[in-house]
Amino acid sequence: MTIQEKLEALFDKVRALPEARQEAAIEALAEIAEEPHQLSEEELAVLRPALERAKRGEFVPDDEVAELLDKPWR
Numbered sequence: 001m002t003i004q005e006k007l008e009a010l011f012d013k014v015r016a017l018p019e020a021r022q023e024a025a026i027e028a029l030a031e032i033a034e035e036p037h038q039l040s041e042e043e044l045a046v047l048r049p050a051l052e053r054a055k056r057g058e059f060v061p062d063d064e065v066a067e068l069l070d071k072p073w074r
Helices: 003-015 019-033 041-055 062-070
Strands: none
Touching: 003 019
């Protein structure tokens, strides 16, 4: 299946959703389509502490990451 075919299939699914969910999909796609994507202050506030830890070389051990990834997503 080509990218265009995948997009069209997805658009068909979105068109069948209730209007409120269609609006959410439109907002998400509009954000993705912006070039370049600008992070909001709220997003930056969440990311800054993690970026500072990474700059200091503070990373989560591999076993903790594996344990987290093995948990079911909700």
